[in-house]
Amino acid sequence: RDEVVLVGRSNVGKSTLMRELTGHDVPTGRKPGVTRQPNHFDWASEGFMFTDLPGFGFMSGVPEEQREQIKTDVVRYVEDNADDILAGVLVVDGKSVVDIIDRHSGEGEVPHDVELFHFLRDVEVPTVVAVNKMDKVDDRDERLDDLCDRLGILPPWQQWRDTVAPICAKRGDIDALTDALETHFHEAKRDDLL
Template identity: 80%
Template sequence: CQEVVLVGRSNVGKSTLMRELTGHSKFTTGKKPGVTRKPNHFDWSSEKFMFTDLPGFGFMSGVGEDRREEIKTDIVRYIEENADDILAGVLVVDGKSVVDIIDRHSGPDEIPHDVEMFHFLRELGIPVVVAVNKMDKVDDRDERLNDLCDRLGLMPPWKQWSDVVAPISAKRGNVDSLYDALGTHFHEQKRDDL
């Protein structure tokens, strides 16, 4: 079965988004082995794919560095092994803090997790949508989104990248831009199959 994977740092609102994406339709849950913390699977009755919620990566209070590395390795392995069945990746970030976190972790020997994950998915040929969450807390919307594009290597303005960058507020149920962005990739995929 084809799937759309959700990845992101802890606390960006991935669970909230998962509930929002899956809460309004009829879903059945399933399980797949392969990741230490089993991903949650959902079948979307109207589409032939399911959302897979992969564990959060990066800093988590009370979780040691070794364990964090292990989680990231599991995520990477899961994606590599299932790449053929992955229709798209949704990289969830916190719109309020993502640019600051990226900048804090950028250096000669360091690639920020979010940037690394973005390029990793794309290198595997998996279309990526960056779900920029918590936009309800962001005042300087265009500036933030332009900065994020810049950090991801996408030439601003962000509005040129509406198939890649989807500003949302999962908590408020504003996720239309994510559906729109995902839709463009499914469309492309279908066209490629012809």
């Protein structure tokens, strides 16, 4: 198992984060929804491969049908490759994620981010939520606790450092994420040895 998949809505900073993680120049600001194929990047130092799965959720100019198709493709990719996937990273925008989840929590409706989080856990892919753009968040602890609550994990967030990683990809401040990933790498290695 040597693959880490990144998923998340468009514009959360996935390309920026990918560049920080891999040192590769990832084109940012691509037209949302257009990149349908997974992009692979090597994390040379660790020998891991990151896969950037297409963005999903609201994308202006992309019809609902195509958005659903993208989500279906992401789910299928993870299902087909679950045995090779070491960890999943769900990237969210710390500034807006709680509001977006609340706006889409209605009768019979499960917000995309929450749905993907549970999906990854259901297929037993250890998942880290990379809460990006923390530079734009004032009430840090409160926001992260609210996010835990919406994801169905018990606050305080500090109990979940292997699952919730506040980062600022733009400034290269991603230690919380790499630390969390390392925890999962070591657990996987130990499990593989058993």
